Amino acid sequence: MDNGASSYRRFLDGDESAFDDVVNELFHKLVFFVDGYVHDVHAAEDIAIDVFSDLISNRRRYNFKVTLKTFLFMLGRSRALDYIKHRKVINFVELSQAENLTDESENLEEIVLVDEKKRIVNGAVSKLSADMREVIHLIYFEDMTYEQAAKVMKKSRKQVDNLLYRAKKELRIILGEDGEQLL
Secondary structure, three states: OOOOHHHHHHHHOOOOOHHHHHHHHHHHHHHHHHHHHHOOHHHHHHHHHHHHHHHHHOOOOOOOOOOHHHHHHHHHHHHHHHHHHHOOOOOOOOHHHHHHHHOOOOOHHHHHHHHHHHHHHHHHHHOOOHHHHHHHHHHHHOOOOHHHHHHHHOOOHHHHHHHHHHHHHHHHHHHHHHHHHHO
């Protein structure tokens, strides 16, 4: 799997519809990744759109030395960090959260049981340092190689390897004995 590079090559050769393939394959992954930084899905979508716009307007900027996914994630990370530096702090309540506050009568027990494992693991991951959270996300959720994650994080492969080892070790400590069943 070339993560959209062949589709992007077709796009560069004049096949305008090939860019749709790139967007369909990588847009939501990029949004999810950027959301890990900005903690705002709408801002993450805007950033992802900007990244893809940059890919169109600067067609020769991507040089195929890394995978297209890695390149886009590098751009997304950079833009997310810029966004964090310049944003104003405003607290919003998502509409879906507000609806859940008024409609608690729906099978609350079923929802809790289904989401319990996810909440426990996410809670444990949120206690890790930012670098550890990022490396776990890139390796396990985005299925990136250590080399690709290293390029996105601007670290060496060995640093990524060590960071992942320490993150898993810390997760075992945070989760305790019950955590072995979750990991």
